[in-house]
Structure formats: structure tokens, C-alpha cells
Amino acid sequence: xxxxxxxxxxxxxxxxxxxxxxxxxxxxxIGIGSVIAMIAIGQGTAKNxxxxxxxxxxxxxxxxxGSQKSLGSVARGGSGSATTLTLEDSNAIKQQVxxxxxxxxxxxxxxxxxxxxxxxxxTSVYGITAAYQSVKSIEVELGSFITDSQVKSVxxxxxxGPTTRDDLFGxxxxxxxxxxxxxxxxxxxxxxxxxxxxxxxxxxxxLVYIPLSTAQQYLTGSKSVSNINVxxxxxxxxxxxxxxITTLLLIRHNIADSASADFNIVNQxxxxxxxxxxxxxxxxxxxxxxxxxxxxxxxGIMNMMLTTVTERTREIGLRKSLGAKKREINLQFLTESxxxxxxxxxxxxxxxxxxxxxxxxFSGTTTVVTMSSVLLxxxxxxxxxxxxxYYPARRAANLNPIEALRYE
Amino acid sequence: xxxxxxxxxxYQTGETQIKVLKEVSFEIKKGEFLAIIGPSGSGKSTxxxxxxxxxxxxxxxxxxxxxxxxxLSDDELADIRLQQIGFVFQSFNxxxxxxxxRNVMLPLIYDGKTPRNQRQIKAEKALTASGLExxxxxxxxxxxxxxxxxxxAIARALVNEPDLILADEPTGNxxxxxxxxxxxxxxxxxxxxxxxxxxxxxxxxxxQHADRMIELxxxxxxxxQETLGRVLELKEK
Numbered sequence: 001x002x003x004x005x006x007x008x009x010x011x012x013x014x015x016x017x018x019x020x021x022x023x024x025x026x027x028x029x030i031g032i033g034s035v036i037a038m039i040a041i042g043q044g045t046a047k048n049x050x051x052x053x054x055x056x057x058x059x060x061x062x063x064x065x066g067s068q069k070s071l072g073s074v075a076r077g078g079s080g081s082a083t084t085l086t087l088e089d090s091n092a093i094k095q096q097v098x099x100x101x102x103x104x105x106x107x108x109x110x111x112x113x114x115x116x117x118x119x120x121x122x123t124s125v126y127g128i129t130a131a132y133q134s135v136k137s138i139e140v141e142l143g144s145f146i147t148d149s150q151v152k153s154v155x156x157x158x159x160x161g162p163t164t165r166d167d168l169f170g171x172x173x174x175x176x177x178x179x180x181x182x183x184x185x186x187x188x189x190x191x192x193x194x195x196x197x198x199x200x201x202x203x204x205x206x207l208v209y210i211p212l213s214t215a216q217q218y219l220t221g222s223k224s225v226s227n228i229n230v231x232x233x234x235x236x237x238x239x240x241x242x243x244x245i246t247t248l249l250l251i252r253h254n255i256a257d258s259a260s261a262d263f264n265i266v267n268q269x270x271x272x273x274x275x276x277x278x279x280x281x282x283x284x285x286x287x288x289x290x291x292x293x294x295x296x297x298x299x300g301i302m303n304m305m306l307t308t309v310t311e312r313t314r315e316i317g318l319r320k321s322l323g324a325k326k327r328e329i330n331l332q333f334l335t336e337s338x339x340x341x342x343x344x345x346x347x348x349x350x351x352x353x354x355x356x357x358x359x360x361x362f363s364g365t366t367t368v369v370t371m372s373s374v375l376l377x378x379x380x381x382x383x384x385x386x387x388x389x390y391y392p393a394r395r396a397a398n399l400n401p402i403e404a405l406r407y408e
Numbered sequence: 409x410x411x412x413x414x415x416x417x418x419y420q421t422g423e424t425q426i427k428v429l430k431e432v433s434f435e436i437k438k439g440e441f442l443a444i445i446g447p448s449g450s451g452k453s454t455x456x457x458x459x460x461x462x463x464x465x466x467x468x469x470x471x472x473x474x475x476x477x478x479x480l481s482d483d484e485l486a487d488i489r490l491q492q493i494g495f496v497f498q499s500f501n502x503x504x505x506x507x508x509x510r511n512v513m514l515p516l517i518y519d520g521k522t523p524r525n526q527r528q529i530k531a532e533k534a535l536t537a538s539g540l541e542x543x544x545x546x547x548x549x550x551x552x553x554x555x556x557x558x559x560x561a562i563a564r565a566l567v568n569e570p571d572l573i574l575a576d577e578p579t580g581n582x583x584x585x586x587x588x589x590x591x592x593x594x595x596x597x598x599x600x601x602x603x604x605x606x607x608x609x610x611x612x613x614x615x616q617h618a619d620r621m622i623e624l625x626x627x628x629x630x631x632x633q634e635t636l637g638r639v640l641e642l643k644e645k
Contacts, residue, residue, distance in 0.1 A: 001517060001518050005520075008517075012506060016505040016506060017505065314501070315503065317501075321460075321495055322490065322564075323489040323491070323515060324490075324518050325487075325518075328518065401462050402462050402463065
């Protein structure tokens, strides 16, 4: 048998049984497509959470004013109204705690701001020192970041987050040098930060930075700070540093009982643990859903392949009685299964990928189509398709042609 | 052309052995039109499978064109079926949803030596010989009547120009009128084209269309003689 004839036989066989071929391909398409889309959403979400965690900075302790709170309320950004922390506390930590590598006190509040063009927005204003840049690993896209001399001179300068820049000046505009009015004060824009990605929690894209001294003097009018970010030299010293800061601040605030402390310290490792456990659970859930889709798709393929066995067994008996050799029968049915699973596989990959793109477009959820998910989905479906398409045919080809012809 | 010597076939089902053929011996010459007749269970189907290289005897020897079939491998038997034997089945066994021409050309794709442009010519020649109307050639096989289907099957058996045509109850699924036409076709193929034909049937009436009749009962030949039809035919001449 020549390969041209083999291909023509397969073409005739598949096109003569259109609904059978279609349903088999459909089973494979659904199996592969759903797995790829599901894994893309899962991996996208995990990546999102990862970049959110990264945007928090590394080896970070956050000292916030107010009594001990649960993790969740602190994670909102430490916007408590208590005013027990001061710049002096921050300086004391810097001087007396050896393992506190960088200390960055911040003042934050939400303010209305307006450009000279008339566009306005309402967003967070962070009063910071130069140290904040290294603590939060902020990168500057345009212009420069706030310097210590600007903090010292109470300069009216502002650095925009990329989202705020987009809101006020339009996407990718360069507003450096322009004026921005916050409350009734005019600030000069000196820079725009790079997007850190990550939405919602910990997003550092939708805000503006001004010098800490400027914020205290003109916007809050008090000496207190909203929180103090402490970057610890190494991860091992996190807990020890946390204890040292607690002791120091208790003494400074004249509090004997640590239970009635007027501040609290959140260890970033705690946040990371919580977030990665959420991310792990999510990934597991999506993997389970993907696994079930793959199983259902696989059973669909199996079912389709097995129901055609009776008809195909008679056909195999006929072909053998006409003089077809076992090898020729095997080759035909193997090629048929491979053709079906590959057509279904390619369409399935395209549909899964398209679904991932559409999810990103309409829900904003990040999706990541990985090569490994494509290979996994393709591999399992093709394996099932080829096995259950080929194995019964192989068994039939081994039968005596008479038995195969009489097969009921 | 065919020489069977003490052909025995034993089927083993669990503990019990069933001796379906008991030392059957006969010879068939080229160009003969032979009927093998017997009630069900007489072993005629088993004999046909052995003659058709679909099965091997348990013991004894079967020579087709001087070749002992007992010593051949599965693939060699497939080659014999491809080159030297054409089958016509009771239930036609056509590929459904395929055209008449494609059904007839089916054996040609396996021989690997008939050029593609020759196949349709050969198939058309075979269909003409089997007497199927030309306007049916491009129909799908499952759109045909029983008699037409059997003609397609006969054409398919002829297309490789085999030495031997084996027909297993070819009229079993047909009404008597259509059956007669099919039997006339076989006779015509034998008389006009010189094909060697073996007809397997349980009906004496059908067997009368052949020239020679081998009667089987319980796995043994009980009669081997010229048919009444042949005797009458010879008398007329």
C-alpha cells in the first residue's frame, strides 16, 4: 500500500463519517481548550499575587500607629487615624536598632489634585524621604525621585505614579516640569515612577509622592507619621529586629505593658505567608478543575472511539479478507487517530488561548498561557485519542478476518 | 489448480474438540464451476475459509496453484487473497457511504502495483462484467438494492483478476428472482471469461447452476458428481 493511497483512504474514511469525526474532534477540542484556559487563568492570578508581594519591598517591617490590629486591617495601608508615631520615633529606630538598614517614615492621606489643564483626580499623597525609594524598590521612568535635600528644604515637588500620570495627562505623556495643584498648593512635577504591576492590594501605581516635611507642614499640619517602613539587613533578623523596635518604642512612649502598646508592627514575612497560601490554594483549585476537564474530555474521546469499534471491526475484517496485511490495517487506523487528535489538538490550543485572551480583555484578570500547559493538555488528549483509536483497531487486525467480519 | 488432501479442521472449545472437517480430499481444475453443498454444520463454511486462505487446516494439505498453504505466514496468506482469490459474501460487506467505484477499487489499493489511473479502468471493466448498470457506478453503495449490491461485490471480487472466485451463499440475502440473475452472472463469468468459481450454498436449487457438486455432511464428502443442470446442458449439445 502506498502512502498516497493510505492518506486517501483516511480522507475518505473521515469525510464519509462526518458526524463521528466531528464529535471526536469536539471532545478533544473541549478537553484541551478548557485545560489551557484554566491553567492560563490560574498562572496569571498567581503571577499577579507574586508581583503584588514583590511591590511591597523585601525584608520589610511596617510600624503603624494605633493598637494591635488584625493583619487584614493593617494590610489596607495603615491609614489609621491614630497619631502616636512621630518622626523622632523613626530617627530613634534608625540610630538605635543596628539591623534596621533603611528606615522610611511616611505620611499618607487622600487629596484632590488638579493640573493646569483642568483635569483632576483624587488619590493618595505619600509624604516620604529618599529612603522610601530603596525600601520599596521603586524605579523612576521619567525625571528623578525625591531627594533628601528636597525633604530638608520642604520643597513643593511631586513624583507621580504611572496610573495617576495616565489619569491626569493621558497615557505615556511626559509631565515633568508641569505644575500640579494639591489642595491649594502648587507643586512642580519632577518625575514619574515605573509601573510595578499588581492591581488592588499594594498597588504603588496610583498615587503621588511628595517630600515628608512638605506633607507634614502643608497637608497634615502635625508631626506624626502614618507609618514607618523598616528594611532589615537580612531575612534572618526580621523577628529579632521586630522585638528590638517594640522594646525601643515602648520605652519611648512610656508604656510598661506590651499589650497596651499604641503601635503595632507587621512583619512582611507574615503577609507573604498569607498571600502565598492563598495563591497556592487558588492554583490547586484551578489545577483540580483543569484535571476534571481533562478527564471528562478524555472519557468523551474514549467513548467516541470505542463506539465505532463494531462498525470498524467489520470493516477491518473486510479489508483483511480482500488481502490487506495486519501492518497496513494498523497503519491506517493509527494515522486516522493521530489525524483526528492533531486536528482537535490544534483547534483546542487555539480556542483555549483565545479564551484566555478574552478573559483578560473582558475581566482584566491576567492570564498566562504557558508552553507546559499546552504540552500537558495536548499530550494527555492525544495519548487518550491515539490509544483508544488505535488499540481496538489493533485488536481487530489481530482477529481472523472471518471472526472480524462476523463481529457484532 | 486446487488439491486438497485429507484436510482436517478441529475446533477446540474448552475441553471438547469439535472435528468440523474429517480428512476431506478432492481436486478442482482451472475453469471449473463447482458448488459445495451441505446443511448447516456440515463444515462447508469452514472448507470455504480454508479454500479462501482465510484459515488454515489443522492437518492435511491444501495446494493452491502448487503452493502448500499450510506453510504460509499470515502476510503471505493475505497476499494470496489479494492476488489469487476473490470473495463474494452473503451479506455483501461493502463499505457504506462510499461510491460503487471506490468499493470496487478497494482491493487495488492494497496491491501497490496498479497505477492510480489504471484503477478506475479496471474497476469499470469489472463492473461491466458483473452487469451493473452504468448509471449506478457513482452512487453510494448503501443507496443500492440487494441485487445491485451483490453485483458490486462480484465486481470487487473480479477486479484483481483472481484465479479463483469464492461465493459464500451469494443469494442468501436476495429474493429468488434477483438470486437467479446473480447466479446467471456467475455462470456467464465462468463460461465467457473462464473464471474458476466455487459456490457455497445449502440450497440444492442454487447448486444446480454449477457444473459439479460436492456434497458435505458431518465434515465428510458424501457425493461428488456432475449436476443435473450440467448433464442436461451436455445432452442439448
